[in-house]
Amino acid sequence: MQARRLRTAVTLAAVAALAVGAAGCAESDRSDDSGEAKTGGTFIFAGAGDPKNFDPIFNDDGESFRPIRQMYDTLIQHKPGTAELQGGLAESWEHDPDGKVWTFKLRQGVKFHDGTPFNATAVCFNFDRWYNMKGAAAQSQMIYYMDVFGGFAKNENPDAGKPVYNKCEAKDDGTAVITLNQYKGAFPGAFALTALSIASPDALKKGDADTVKQNGDSFEYSSFATSTPVGTGPFTFGGWDKAKNEITLNRNPDYFGEKAKVDKLIIKIIKDENTRKQELRAGTVQGIDFPAPADRKALSGEGFQVLDRPAFNILYLGINQKNPKLKDLRVRQAIAYALNRQQLVQTKGPGGTKVADEFMPDTVLGYAPDVQKYEYNPEKAKQLLKEAGAEGLTLNFYYPPDVSRPYMPNPQEIFTVLANDLQAVGIKVNGVPRPWNGGFKDDVQQFGKQDLHILGWTGDYNDPGNFVGTFFGRGKVEFGDQAMTEMFDAIAKADATVDEAAKKAAWEQVNRDIAAKWLPAVPVWHAPPAIVVTKDVKGVVASPLTDERFNTVSVSK
Amino acid sequence: MLRVIVRRLLQLVVTLIALSALIFIWLRNLPGGPVEALLGERATPERRALLIKALGYDQPILVQYGKFMQRVLTGDFGNSIRSGDPVTEVIGRAFPATIELALAAMIIAVGLGVPLGYLAARWRGRWPDNLTIAGTLLGISIPIFFLGYLLKDVFTQNIHWFPPSGRVTTGLDNTEVTGFFVLDSLLTREFDATADALWHLILPAVTLATIPLAVIVRITRASVLDVLNEDYVRTAEAKGLRHRTIRGRHILRNALLPVVTTIGLQTGALLSGAVLTEKVYNWGGLGTLITDSITGGRDYPVLQAIILLAALVFVMVNLLVDLSYAFIDPRVRVR
Numbered sequence: 001m002q003a004r005r006l007r008t009a010v011t012l013a014a015v016a017a018l019a020v021g022a023a024g025c026a027e028s029d030r031s032d033d034s035g036e037a038k039t040g041g042t043f044i045f046a047g048a049g050d051p052k053n054f055d056p057i058f059n060d061d062g063e064s065f066r067p068i069r070q071m072y073d074t075l076i077q078h079k080p081g082t083a084e085l086q087g088g089l090a091e092s093w094e095h096d097p098d099g100k101v102w103t104f105k106l107r108q109g110v111k112f113h114d115g116t117p118f119n120a121t122a123v124c125f126n127f128d129r130w131y132n133m134k135g136a137a138a139q140s141q142m143i144y145y146m147d148v149f150g151g152f153a154k155n156e157n158p159d160a161g162k163p164v165y166n167k168c169e170a171k172d173d174g175t176a177v178i179t180l181n182q183y184k185g186a187f188p189g190a191f192a193l194t195a196l197s198i199a200s201p202d203a204l205k206k207g208d209a210d211t212v213k214q215n216g217d218s219f220e221y222s223s224f225a226t227s228t229p230v231g232t233g234p235f236t237f238g239g240w241d242k243a244k245n246e247i248t249l250n251r252n253p254d255y256f257g258e259k260a261k262v263d264k265l266i267i268k269i270i271k272d273e274n275t276r277k278q279e280l281r282a283g284t285v286q287g288i289d290f291p292a293p294a295d296r297k298a299l300s301g302e303g304f305q306v307l308d309r310p311a312f313n314i315l316y317l318g319i320n321q322k323n324p325k326l327k328d329l330r331v332r333q334a335i336a337y338a339l340n341r342q343q344l345v346q347t348k349g350p351g352g353t354k355v356a357d358e359f360m361p362d363t364v365l366g367y368a369p370d371v372q373k374y375e376y377n378p379e380k381a382k383q384l385l386k387e388a389g390a391e392g393l394t395l396n397f398y399y400p401p402d403v404s405r406p407y408m409p410n411p412q413e414i415f416t417v418l419a420n421d422l423q424a425v426g427i428k429v430n431g432v433p434r435p436w437n438g439g440f441k442d443d444v445q446q447f448g449k450q451d452l453h454i455l456g457w458t459g460d461y462n463d464p465g466n467f468v469g470t471f472f473g474r475g476k477v478e479f480g481d482q483a484m485t486e487m488f489d490a491i492a493k494a495d496a497t498v499d500e501a502a503k504k505a506a507w508e509q510v511n512r513d514i515a516a517k518w519l520p521a522v523p524v525w526h527a528p529p530a531i532v533v534t535k536d537v538k539g540v541v542a543s544p545l546t547d548e549r550f551n552t553v554s555v556s557k
Numbered sequence: 558m559l560r561v562i563v564r565r566l567l568q569l570v571v572t573l574i575a576l577s578a579l580i581f582i583w584l585r586n587l588p589g590g591p592v593e594a595l596l597g598e599r600a601t602p603e604r605r606a607l608l609i610k611a612l613g614y615d616q617p618i619l620v621q622y623g624k625f626m627q628r629v630l631t632g633d634f635g636n637s638i639r640s641g642d643p644v645t646e647v648i649g650r651a652f653p654a655t656i657e658l659a660l661a662a663m664i665i666a667v668g669l670g671v672p673l674g675y676l677a678a679r680w681r682g683r684w685p686d687n688l689t690i691a692g693t694l695l696g697i698s699i700p701i702f703f704l705g706y707l708l709k710d711v712f713t714q715n716i717h718w719f720p721p722s723g724r725v726t727t728g729l730d731n732t733e734v735t736g737f738f739v740l741d742s743l744l745t746r747e748f749d750a751t752a753d754a755l756w757h758l759i760l761p762a763v764t765l766a767t768i769p770l771a772v773i774v775r776i777t778r779a780s781v782l783d784v785l786n787e788d789y790v791r792t793a794e795a796k797g798l799r800h801r802t803i804r805g806r807h808i809l810r811n812a813l814l815p816v817v818t819t820i821g822l823q824t825g826a827l828l829s830g831a832v833l834t835e836k837v838y839n840w841g842g843l844g845t846l847i848t849d850s851i852t853g854g855r856d857y858p859v860l861q862a863i864i865l866l867a868a869l870v871f872v873m874v875n876l877l878v879d880l881s882y883a884f885i886d887p888r889v890r891v892r
Contacts, residue, residue: 042728044727044728050639050640050849052639052640052641053640053641060599136607136610139607139611140604140607140608140610140611140612141595143596143599143604146603146604147599156607156610156611157603157606157607157610159602159603159607160603161603214611214612214613215628215633215635215636215643216613216624216625216628216633216635216636216858217591217612217613217614217621217625217635217638217857217858218612218636218637218638218641218857218858219611219636219638219641220636220641220642220643221641225641226641226642241733242640242642242647242650243650243653243654243724243733243736243841244723244724244725244727244729244841245723245839245841246727246728248728264728266727266728268723268727270722270839271839271845271849272722272836272837272839274706275721275722275837275838275839278709278713278714278721278722279721279722281714281721282713282714282717282720282721284720284721284723284726284727285727402852434588435588435589435852436589439588439589440589441589441593441600442588442590442593443588445593445600446593446600446605
């Protein structure tokens, strides 16, 4: 009420003081939002950063994917709230025994937002578009495509590798057959990647979507990517008002699945975590992402719904074997035994955090329940250090104090606890704080200056290769660029195994060997990031992959 | 006068060229960069190489600078690395937000600062003076981000008088013409949008105004005290002139010269203060743009253009201040 009185006072003051406009013009001629509220209302969600653009294939980050997920669909989707797969634009799929030919039976009667039909030709148009993409600028931005499909028809970078994709055939309107040059463990999970969403071929052509211009040291995207994205999703693109930091999406009344309950979805970009929380408390937004771990209890106590996403991430302590002392497995094991991870989880982890024994969550195929575990044992750590002749070891421990990641909401605190544990067994730790974008990633991933570091990963899809393969599938500067060829070969073999049971067994063995034989890093924890909504909001299903679709959301007043 | 302006503008061009080279080289020698920021955890040597090639960072720095200057001379500052939007468009969007905020802050600072300074001088040594001095001391001492968070916490979280952030209420369907939301809503006669924009403007403007307000009060007070002791004031009083005439024509007009200088100098302070204020209030102006461009991944093209623009504005404002002396005090001749 006070706010309303104040606003009224401000209105009167503004009108009187500025003396603009005649009294008869006091009634505004602009549209009124109250009309929207009558037919379903508006859900306002505070995002944590700007999206890059809305062409799925050129994006690889969560803030871009948040609006993209509302506007597009993928061939395969994740069951809400899980990392399991279910039909999306494809009702079913199968592959040949070699895992090279994938046949998708497509949903019928689906239309893109521009009214054009979704069919096998549209699917093949999208896959062929990605494969045939030209120009270093465009290819450099197709991070997920390269992750899954390797190279292009014509690689701009000779090191990009051979293409995994071969061709796509539209057998009939409802059947698309994708042929690969080789099987990869990433399939079929990778077909659920938001980056591989299917866009309207007509809109792609009209919006000149393939043109990514290099202008100086930056890229300029097409009108399709910036202002006319067209998919099949539950919301259509309404606009991105960059002066107000608002992305508006409108309900798609022709959506083939569960139609959106709200008329309008606004994604309000608020980069400051504290401000997001204040907006939520002020009631000006109805949902926020990534609350600080310290605020979760308070928000819950105030009546907000703190929805934990099932943890689909990993925080690890990386060990750089460029340091000869760290090449000794006993020293790496000593480090693992020295860490009191259970206490770290209890004191610094967001609610629901679990100690990690492997480098992937237990919901991923190939998780082995019987790996060697490193329970907290400082005496054993000291003994191993003595046996290895590494007593009095001094290590440089790099960490990024300025960043908060879903798997690492509070790096400074995590570092402090881990460093204390290491000091307690006689390892001298030199803490090296480096800004995330101002040296940490360069020093750790490119130059390998560190002995130890903390880093992690959120999974993209349900595949062990997306976790373990990403970290340890080949020599990386981060872990010493060492020739652990036995480990690389085992991972490559597991990734190439098509048969489900054999694949599971192969990955389980890889996980056992990583823990017992190779230990290139120490898994620390799996931390569930949360999403918070007001008590008026119903129907948000928190996803382990942050794959929340807001068509199920309703807002009651 | 014309010669002075031409000379100052030529100096400005040289300054800007030197500054551009400095910024260009300095930014590229900072640790980290857009490549790492764009790739995130997914950086591999191949992707890094492809992106470095695509962005042209594999070329010698002087070649890169040469190409940059070539484009700048044609008015092309490149595109934001993050969004891909032309830098001129990105800055053009943020500029009105900052100017609107800075103007509001300056109106508060000058509107309150000059009368308060005058009153403090007139009642020198008495309670209005003591109160003003104490207030200005607090205003100068308090860190702007602390004040911002304090005001925000009190007025948006405890007593819900103002909104916590942004320039207008989310989802408000107002017409944007110039990007100055208050002005736009007046032009389009959307008066509820005017109220909404002002309602959002008050807390950030008050936060940003505190330091310039304190400085202006102090300078005005000191300046008025100087003038009060001048012979011509005593003569005017002896002549029996009305107090209003003495105050307006003799005291304030003469006392304003250092105040105007201060206002010019405070423009720089306002711009730097805006960085913190905008961050606190999610304002979406140049300040936010600067911090996002640094922390969000070294958006070189945006940073270069903003720093050059800030330098340009600072120098231009000070030129205008110099020129305004001649109008305020005809005895001053600009050389």
